[in-house]
Amino acid sequence: MKEFKNFLPISQAHEIHDILTSNIFPWYWLDDVTVSKEEGSEVPSHCRSQPGMHHTPYVNGRASEWYDKFSFIYHNILDAMGLDCKDWQLDRIRCGLNFHHQMDCLHHQPHIDYPETQVGDHFTCLYYVNDSDGPTVVFNETEKSDEYTIKYKCHPEKNKLFVFDGKHYHASSCPKEHDARLVVTINLSSRARNEQQSEIRSIPEIRSIRPDNLGWVEQKLSPDAMSFLWHIIDNHGSSYKDKLAGNINSSYALTDENDWFLNNVLANTINFYINEFQPQKFMYVVPSKQELRYCLSDMWVNFQKQTEFNPIHAHSGYFSFVIWMKIPTTFEEQKKLHIASDVNSNCISNFEMRYSDILGRQASYIYGMNPDAEGTMLFFPSSLNHSVYPFYNCDEDRISISGNIMVESYT
Numbered sequence: 229m230k231e232f233k234n235f236l237p238i239s240q241a242h243e244i245h246d247i248l249t250s251n252i253f254p255w256y257w258l259d260d261v262t263v264s265k266e267e268g269s270e271v272p273s274h275c276r277s278q279p280g281m282h283h284t285p286y287v288n289g290r291a292s293e294w295y296d297k298f299s300f301i302y303h304n305i306l307d308a309m310g311l312d313c314k315d316w317q318l319d320r321i322r323c324g325l326n327f328h329h330q331m332d333c334l335h336h337q338p339h340i341d342y343p344e345t346q347v348g349d350h351f352t353c354l355y356y357v358n359d360s361d362g363p364t365v366v367f368n369e370t371e372k373s374d375e376y377t378i379k380y381k382c383h384p385e386k387n388k389l390f391v392f393d394g395k396h397y398h399a400s401s402c403p404k405e406h407d408a409r410l411v412v413t414i415n416l417s418s419r420a421r422n423e424q425q426s427e428i429r430s431i432p433e434i435r436s437i438r439p440d441n442l443g444w445v446e447q448k449l450s451p452d453a454m455s456f457l458w459h460i461i462d463n464h465g466s467s468y469k470d471k472l473a474g475n476i477n478s479s480y481a482l483t484d485e486n487d488w489f490l491n492n493v494l495a496n497t498i499n500f501y502i503n504e505f506q507p508q509k510f511m512y513v514v515p516s517k518q519e520l521r522y523c524l525s526d527m528w529v530n531f532q533k534q535t536e537f538n539p540i541h542a543h544s545g546y547f548s549f550v551i552w553m554k555i556p557t558t559f560e561e562q563k564k565l566h567i568a569s570d571v572n573s574n575c576i577s578n579f580e581m582r583y584s585d586i587l588g589r590q591a592s593y594i595y596g597m598n599p600d601a602e603g604t605m606l607f608f609p610s611s612l613n614h615s616v617y618p619f620y621n622c623d624e625d626r627i628s629i630s631g632n633i634m635v636e637s638y639t
């Protein structure tokens with residue numbers, strides 16, 4: 229059980245506060261924050277009916293578009309607690325808003341965030357976003373009980389982090405003096421627990437097994453990120469053609485001015501990838517951030533014209549990415565063209581990932597290229613093979629960005 233006052237640099241504390249109190253952050257309505265539908269209620273009925281709001285930027289591998297505004301807190305917590313990201317995984321980031329309420333009862337419904345974490349280690353971490361009241365109450369009990377005894381109370385205070393053993397039942401309470409109580413809950417669990425759980429899982433009569441594998445990440449980029457990328461495209465450098473496999477005439481070097489794209493987009497994507505796929509399990513060495521840091525070693529823009537193509541190839545580095553900026557064609561129309569209609573492949577104009585399946589055979593994953601792909605980034609291990617097929621009957625350029633991420637030493 230640990231409290232960290234002034235947990236984040238003050239500018240980050242202000243930024244999180246400003247995001248959660250802005251008029252663009254998507255809060256979702258809760259009829260009643262005091263009880264969970266699944267658990268029944270210890271809360272007296274006269275204390276119920278307290279509405280609140282929530283938004284979950286991340287849970288079990290699914291991220292909302294706001295994920296990158298909060299994901300860094302996970303790393304700050306690991307650093308503060310002396311934990312290693314190889315041993316601890318992020319399960320959930322949840323933003324919660326309780327409104328002012330003059331309730332008579334001391335707290336809301338006691339609960340644990342993840343009943344399954346009773347098997348192993350799990351931390352519940354509460355980051356208080358504003359100065360408020362309405363303490364978080366942690367109980368001695370680690371089992372569901374008819375009566376709970378209080379072990380600890382933590383009072384909300386802007387920029388305070390409160391970490392406790394997630395096995396303990398706990399409860400929030402509504403502010404009685406302040407208008408609102410804003411909290412970001414971050415749940416971490418031991419990766420050993422997750423592996424242990426998969427080992428002890430009982431075998432049903434029949435089931436399918438899909439062993440873990442590496443993969444890639446799809447990410448929709450924000451309007452800010454797209455504006456930045458169009459800006460650096462407008463200021464592109466000299467030809468990059470001689471360094472690339474693509475049969476594309478116009479490719480030019482790009483400069484990530486002030487490391488903006490690396491710091492504001494890719495840093496989060498790298499963390500997301502490592503948390504999702506745990507590449508270290510596949511002997512794919514992920515640099516320890518104590519000794520090395522990631523850098524954007526090169527980045528370029530392709531102005532692909534009709535008939536040009538990018539044959540199957542891989543990149544150099546740890547991670548690579550492709551971003552579709554402008555797609556002037558639709559696969560549906562391209563497929564109708566004379567050379568593509570009535571054939572049994574769906575390659576024309578599209579992007580393809582190629583990888584070995586569990587039998588060692590070549591497998592394919594095709595992205596149909598349409599204007600709705602604009603603003604999407606694919607982020608993948610650099611050695612993952614991929615290709616881009618040509619499009620036809622269109623005089624406009626298809627514009628994409630690619631880049632590679634390597635590591636550099638601090639010393």
Ligand SMILES: [Fe+2]
Pocket residue numbers: 339340341398
């Ligand atoms: Fe909770």
Ligand SMILES: [Fe+2]
Pocket residue numbers: 541542543614630
């Ligand atoms: Fe490529």
